[in-house]
Amino acid sequence: VMQLSSNMPFELAGMGALEPLDSYVSKEYRADNTQANLDAATYQGKLYAIPWSITPHAFWYSKALMQKLGLDPAKPPRTIDDLTAAFRTIKANGKGDIYGMGLDTTKRQYALVHQWPWMLSFGAEPFQDGKPNFDTPELAAYFTWLRDITAQRYNPPGLILRDFRQFSAGGKEVFAWDGPYFKGTLASINKALADDKLFYETWGVTSIPVGKRGKPVTVTDNHELAISKACQNKEAAFKFIQALVVSDLAVTDYYIPLGAIPPLKSLVEKFKSRFSDPVSRAFITEIIPSSVPLPFGPKFASAAEAMLNGMQRVATTTEPVGGI
16 A cells, blocks of 8 residues: 555556556445545546545745734735735845745656646646646746745745745744645644644634636645555455545544545544634635646656756746746
């Protein structure tokens, strides 16, 4: 049994490395999921993974740091222009010691997943109808903005999501682009944030600031469970997956402590009092409904490599963005 995220169900299914799961799941189970989450693990009409933890990225904001730096903690940025203005205030009042927000600008494939909703917010559609759609004014506008916020060090360059979480836990980053597990992850770094009251007083979460697209958007970046095609006892493996996904113990000992959202509507309803906190409610009512799929498939990795090479040039050189 393996945990997968992003494009991996499609890459491994395309290699013939995964066991199709359609014969293992019931109609009732399918109905208990959302179709978007099942689609995120369906390749050529077959289900190859089970949604485990629904984890789209959302816009987190430190109410404590906003207050400290002269921003209104009750009014997180609602537009890209608002966010850019907030970055300037953070740099000025934070004396350059506090970052605005971290966006992954490394060459790993996940950096593209991390940035995808921001491209969409600028109105860009990097792949359209199965073909490249890079050379557009909208993507040039996004890359220009990314270069500017990185050059100004509002966005710390060359770091990955793990590094940004260290900044967030240590009071060195005002905004974060991260999943619902952000709460549990920060508590694992800064033990004080394990206190629910302190965490909710310190951090809030909402949807992405709006750009040219005109409405908030995020992507279905789920964590999923799959079975190797080479597994010798697939029935036992699927029972193990079921225990991880549908049991009460999974909710009380995994989803809730981590801050993740279960995939099954029945579990959210059964434990609704445990998912009534402001973070869970924001994800369930506001953020997850705004999720759209990425154009994943077996060729996504090679297409992503080309795009990430361009993004690296944007982040690290002064070449004209139009040429890139």
